[in-house]
Amino acid sequence: MEEATGSAGGRRRPWGRLALAACVLCAAARGARAEPIVPIAGNAPPVAAALAADATPPGPSTLGMALYLAPRHEAELRRLLRRQHDPTSPDYHRWLSAPEYQARFGATQADVDALATWLGTHGFTVVSADVRLAKIAFTGDVATAAAAFQVAIAGSRDGRWFANVDAPKLPARLAKKVRHVAGLTNATATTMHTIIGDPSINDGLTTGHFGPPDVWTYYDERSLLDAGMNGAGQCIAALEGSDVDQTSLDLFDTVFGLPPLVPGQNFATVFPDGAPGVAPPTNGRSPAYDEALVDLEYAHGIAPGAQVVLYAGNFPSLGTQGLVDGLRAATSDDRCAVVTISWAQCGEPKSFFRMLDDSYKRGAAQGQTIFVATGDVGVAAPAFSRRTGGCVAPTKPGIEENAGSPNVVAVGASQIKPPQFDAQGNDTGVGVPAETVWFFDVQHILKAASTGGVSKIFPKPRWQKLVKSVRFKKRAVPDVVLGGQSNAFPGYWSCLDFGLDTTGAATGPKCLVGGGTSVAAPQWAGILAVLVQKKGARLGNINPTLYALASAHVANLAAVGIRDITEGSNGYYPLPGYDAGPGYDLASGWGSVDVATFANAFLGFTPTKGKKK
Secondary structure, three states: OOOOOOOOOOOOOOOOHHHHHHHHHHHHHHHHHOOOEEEOOOOOOOOHHHHHHHOEOOOOOEEEEEEEEOOOOHHHHHHHHHHOOOOOOOOOOOOOOHHHHHHHHOOOHHHHHHHHHHHHHOOOEEEEEEOOOOEEEEEEEHHHHHHHOOOOEEEOOOOOOEEEOOOOEEEHHHHOOEEEEEOOOOOOEEEEOOEEOOOOOOOOOOOOOEOHHHHHHHOOOHHHHHOOOOOOOOEEEEEEOOOOOHHHHHHHHHHOOOOOOOEOOOEEEEOOOOOOOOOOOOOOOOHHHHHHHHHHHHHHHHOOOOEEEEEEOOHHHHOHHHHHHHHHHHHHHOOOOEEEEOEEEEOOOHHHHHHHHHHHHHHHHOOOEEEEEOOOEOOEOOEEOOOOOOEEOOOOEOOOHHHOOOOOEEEEEEEEOOOOEOOOOOEOOOOOOOEEEOOOOOOOOOOOEOOOEEEEEEEOOHHHHHOOOOOOOEEEEOOEEEEOOOOOOOOEEEEEOOOEOOOOOEOOOEEEEEEOHHHHHHHHHHHHHHHHHHHOOOOOOOHHHHHHHHHHOHHHHHHHOEEOOOOOEOOEOOEOOOEOOOOOEOOOEOOEEOHHHHHHHHHOOOOOOOOOO
């Protein structure tokens, strides 16, 4: 066999093809006598083709990898999720406990042991094997991974990036147990959606920006809070890539008159991969830190009586896998009825997002309501940049697929038209609330817009077939929106133990202006904690009921507390966006909310079982 050179008319082969030829042929011969070797569906990243063209051998460095197991009895799990939202079924709103889910659909010790044994016999070092998290972490070098998974691994010409060119393979009896193999590529990144402003510009609290009390007025929550419906007895899980400092939380609570978050009482931190060893803000401000702080502040601000649990994945050292571990822990712990997520990935293969959906399915089956921010790049899905090593907005339409799961509520952002503020900068509630789509504004330095569009992975769920106003063949987002404006009036206040001046030096405690779709997701989580308290029971994935309620009142959404947004577009230059219009649209979903009216309408509504489609 002769290697192509890459000259005109020729084709370069990725590293591993020739080196593996002999062992692959031997393995194939052995497989013919034993069992077939099959690929893990969708487990090759988008960058694979470009790196294959580079045809550069990757370095021999040790890879940190993981196998994520799929749920058992998946067809039955899908049927259960449908029955849990069918009022005619005995399983209607009968949520599984964590032990019940584990017994029926979770990984078994035998499956984990079988996969761990296979990894050990193929030259890998197993670091951990967790039945509860359905995850096996292991290490090995590039050559070992290429040989064991019978996959070609290519590197970039500059030596920075590598990726598996095709999907990893396993013996059929093991492959059916695995959803995703992580760590065969480093050409991926994670983006956080919160945007915290420059303290040299946005300093002081007397200007007209939003804090929790303004949200209570603007979105009509005050009457519920006054009646004691503040999330008391409920729990909100915030899934983050960083822990936060108590001083910043205390500052925010003091400024806005909120009850303090007290560790061991109404606040807890869980480190699924162990504490990072350096307490913030000592570890410096970062997007992950800013994100965690804003999520906690606004989940607590909207449901001040609820407990908040921070799941802080070890993002700095484990990267995206640390965030995934936080998601797996929050759903397997089943500690909180409500979950909020405000991060997204780029460069990951389809199997990665199906693996996230496995955890979302578990949460839904257990009655957890999971909110995921759709993102801040309009109709564009973030793509991995080989130049920067981060996520950038591409030139093709798409969505952030972790919000595309039909088992989560996808939350976009609206742009709030200036309400009436008093001299202290507090919303007085005067005037009719009005919102537009959070749009790309070329006059501002910040370029952002609420993400909406159609998934390329997940099919259109049954409950979305009720939408008559938009034609789409797969899952569409967003489902709902809420205020998230950050680059104009009004933004959202966030308080930090320290700010940074224009030279990057720490300046002491600050309240800055931030925003993004990630401000909307924790606010919705707070609203749901209030609804769960009022109902006295978990609500699970609210989309089947939400879509049925909205479809039944589409001629007068305001009557059920849904504020229809009919103005604006979520274009992100140079891509044109979707326009808002009456009813559901791909820019604002169903719209935002009048909390008091929506709570009564939603909790008092029982959908009728529709015809199967």
